[in-house]
Amino acid sequence: MPDMGRSSSGTLQCGSGGYMDMWGRARRGSTLGALGPRDRHIAPSREMRRRRSMELHLLIHLGKMGPGKISDAGGQSSVRSVKTALTSLHFVDTNILPSLYLYAINMAPSLQVTIDPTTVPSQTTEPAITKSTKSSNGVPSSPYPTGLSARLAARDNTYTTSTSGLAPTYLQANLLILPSRYAPDFRLLCARNPVPCPLLAESAAVGDWSGLKSWIEGVEDGSVAAEFDVRRDAPRYMVYRDGKLIKFECPDVMEEWTEDHVAFLIGCSYSFESALTSGGLAPRHTVMNRNVPMYRTTVPLCPAGAFTGSTYVVSMRPYPRHLIESTRTITRPYTATHGEPIAWGWSALRTLGISSIDSPEWGDAPLTLDGRKLSEVEGDEENVPVFWACGVTPQEAVMRAGLEGVVMGHAPGHMVVLDARDWDVVKKEE
Amino acid sequence: MPDMGRSSSGTLQCGSGGYMDMWGRARRGSTLGALGPRDRHIAPSREMRRRRSMELHLLIHLGKMGPGKISDAGGQSSVRSVKTALTSLHFVDTNILPSLYLYAINMAPSLQVTIDPTTVPSQTTEPAITKSTKSSNGVPSSPYPTGLSARLAARDNTYTTSTSGLAPTYLQANLLILPSRYAPDFRLLCARNPVPCPLLAESAAVGDWSGLKSWIEGVEDGSVAAEFDVRRDAPRYMVYRDGKLIKFECPDVMEEWTEDHVAFLIGCSYSFESALTSGGLAPRHTVMNRNVPMYRTTVPLCPAGAFTGSTYVVSMRPYPRHLIESTRTITRPYTATHGEPIAWGWSALRTLGISSIDSPEWGDAPLTLDGRKLSEVEGDEENVPVFWACGVTPQEAVMRAGLEGVVMGHAPGHMVVLDARDWDVVKKEE
Numbered sequence A, B: 001m002p003d004m005g006r007s008s009s010g011t012l013q014c015g016s017g018g019y020m021d022m023w024g025r026a027r028r029g030s031t032l033g034a035l036g037p038r039d040r041h042i043a044p045s046r047e048m049r050r051r052r053s054m055e056l057h058l059l060i061h062l063g064k065m066g067p068g069k070i071s072d073a074g075g076q077s078s079v080r081s082v083k084t085a086l087t088s089l090h091f092v093d094t095n096i097l098p099s100l101y102l103y104a105i106n107m108a109p110s111l112q113v114t115i116d117p118t119t120v121p122s123q124t125t126e127p128a129i130t131k132s133t134k135s136s137n138g139v140p141s142s143p144y145p146t147g148l149s150a151r152l153a154a155r156d157n158t159y160t161t162s163t164s165g166l167a168p169t170y171l172q173a174n175l176l177i178l179p180s181r182y183a184p185d186f187r188l189l190c191a192r193n194p195v196p197c198p199l200l201a202e203s204a205a206v207g208d209w210s211g212l213k214s215w216i217e218g219v220e221d222g223s224v225a226a227e228f229d230v231r232r233d234a235p236r237y238m239v240y241r242d243g244k245l246i247k248f249e250c251p252d253v254m255e256e257w258t259e260d261h262v263a264f265l266i267g268c269s270y271s272f273e274s275a276l277t278s279g280g281l282a283p284r285h286t287v288m289n290r291n292v293p294m295y296r297t298t299v300p301l302c303p304a305g306a307f308t309g310s311t312y313v314v315s316m317r318p319y320p321r322h323l324i325e326s327t328r329t330i331t332r333p334y335t336a337t338h339g340e341p342i343a344w345g346w347s348a349l350r351t352l353g354i355s356s357i358d359s360p361e362w363g364d365a366p367l368t369l370d371g372r373k374l375s376e377v378e379g380d381e382e383n384v385p386v387f388w389a390c391g392v393t394p395q396e397a398v399m400r401a402g403l404e405g406v407v408m409g410h411a412p413g414h415m416v417v418l419d420a421r422d423w424d425v426v427k428k429e430e
Helices: A002-015 A017-032 A046-062 A076-089 A097-107 A147-155 A180-192 A270-278 A321-331 A348-352 A392-400 B002-015 B017-032 B046-062 B076-089 B097-107 B147-155 B180-192 B270-278 B321-331 B348-352 B392-400
Strands: A170-179 A199-203 A212-214 A237-241 A244-250 A261-267 A294-300 A311-319 A384-389 A406-410 A416-421 B170-179 B199-203 B212-214 B237-241 B244-250 B261-267 B294-300 B311-319 B384-389 B406-410 B416-421
Touching: A147 A170, A147 A416, A170 A180, A170 A199, A170 A270, A170 A392, A180 A199, A180 A261, A180 A392, A199 A416, A270 A321, A294 A348, A294 B294, A311 A321, A311 A392, A321 A384, A348 A384, A392 A406, B147 B170, B147 B416, B170 B180, B170 B199, B170 B270, B170 B392, B180 B199, B180 B261, B180 B392, B199 B416, B270 B321, B294 B348, B311 B321, B311 B392, B321 B384, B348 B384, B392 B406
Parallel strands: none
Antiparallel strands: A170 A261, A170 A406, A170 A416, A199 A212, A199 A261, A237 A244, A237 A406, A294 A311, A311 A384, B170 B261, B170 B406, B170 B416, B199 B212, B199 B261, B237 B244, B237 B406, B294 B311, B311 B384
């Protein structure tokens, strides 16, 4: 499968290498600022990249054939091709990749994968927009500085993109909405697998789209997210019926939410990433302005009722060997957002059943600081892989469970921003 | 390694086959009552078997050489040989095997393994003693019917053997006592791995040998075990210093307990085994009067501070395929005592990294109802392996962590009996 993917995207690269090369380098140049004159393009704005990814999405959806066709075989090979090709192209906002990937999975095996490069502009001079910037006093500022302001902006569709960097220090959460008959099993799945599935809160009652019951120790029910509307407060949603994606990145789920639904909010790694950065251990992908690589492992989850057969998904951040204990110490107290790493060292690839460090299932491939593939330095002491449990795990578990009825979630990267703060999930020593 | 073990025990069997054969069959005959006249010996009493196992222990300890020598090589091969040989011999109380095994691990690599079969009597006519019998009205009776009575008997050394079947419906707990500096990490290990390490209670304060803090939802601190003395209330203890066993099945830890120790009580599977039996799904090993087989797996625990590099230990109970969902349903609510199975099916052997179903690391090898090795029916639908997480997991984690100072625990099978009841750990649906 990987060979098919590489081969297909290779063909694509040959046919349209000019702009791809420029886009790829332009992006690196804009973040590291250490490349030659030809590379000094300004990165496309997030909105531009988003628009292009949507065009790609539409092309895939319509199944148009064109010069950039990747594969016309159905099933996993196509899915792999889409992902590999999009990652290689570098022109798509990689925050969108998981959505496209999920979409592709749901389309298989009837998928017709087509990319027409003539629809993709080769460059732009628009500056990149960042949502959180340093003000003159060095404190992060944001157009939506609080959880509530971010939710209200998402609710009225003023804000519709990735929440990465939004409302600094406010907890962000993965969202899963299930028919009530699956709620006890899902709650149990989280209880049995608290490291990959840290349950922060859930609907106060079946069908209650506003009230929340807190599962965060020391945080009252009313302090998780006040004036909440789970149907509208994520910037984008995904909707599935009987396991098939029926709505992709829709702005709300007003139509789909019923009196029989229960929402679950699950911790994500933004909290401990901030802590690592504050501790002088900024994760590699943030330094290089990439997305964290995420891998499916062979480590089984403890099953719970309807949720069987799933495995851990992990995120990876490379660190020098001598700093690993510090990363463990810094992230350990974040028990509600995955806590300390679950594995580290090059041998962990084998333990976790990860076949290639260069081929994450989600996010961007990890690189050395000078831009080489991480596999090129395999075994060294400066880029030792460190793996944390990842909030994609419960999403995978839900997708694999073959649930009947309507299931909803946030679109990847488009999290729910809470009122609770990063420090609310830090475990105090007893 | 396994080949060495089998070869060694094979040699031993040849040299002393007469009594082994009789002992092995006598034991099965006494419980199933379906074998021929030659098999109708009465099983040795638990005390007799215990005495013999202690003789074996002493022989191993003294390193005497004799006609029954298993292996004189140091390290794991010897450990394996001891275990395989003892299991094959059938004359040792298998409740003691884990102790011997731990002991052997601690002696390696200087171990000189020797068994002199002339010291082991070939038969006895003493009747087996059972601690819990059916009274005339069918309700289990016991000389120690409550948790407190069992603890008081253990405290004054009236009761010194395995607690299996003691004080029916009263929760029994694994005990681990650690230097206080490891307590936060161990607490975190349990929180991150609640299925194999279900923490029921811990010392109310560092150095407090009586008071307990309850971690069982709905059970008050004072209701876990009243008038408790953690230094004396298990029938037998094991004591380790700097990772080496220094006391084997001692009656108390009055000398070793210090103002710096913290005790942890961890759930065990007796509760859900009772529930399975009540539900008409009596575990195979209880029907055949054997010990549950336990296996070390390759599934990693989520590490926590000092506790790294450990894996799940699982117990296995075979069931017909069509009953597996029932075993899941019955054990699911027992969240504080491992809950529902973590894996099932013949393919689970691969998932869990178990190389041979016939060679559990602890307990007795599983059998079909007609006494064949389970591997002989591999793939069938009547003896499908079902695996639950096992309370040996945290003991393994502690042993592997290389802790400094004095660590204590109950001797395997010699649990702490609590005041809390089986039904106190049953999770109520929310």
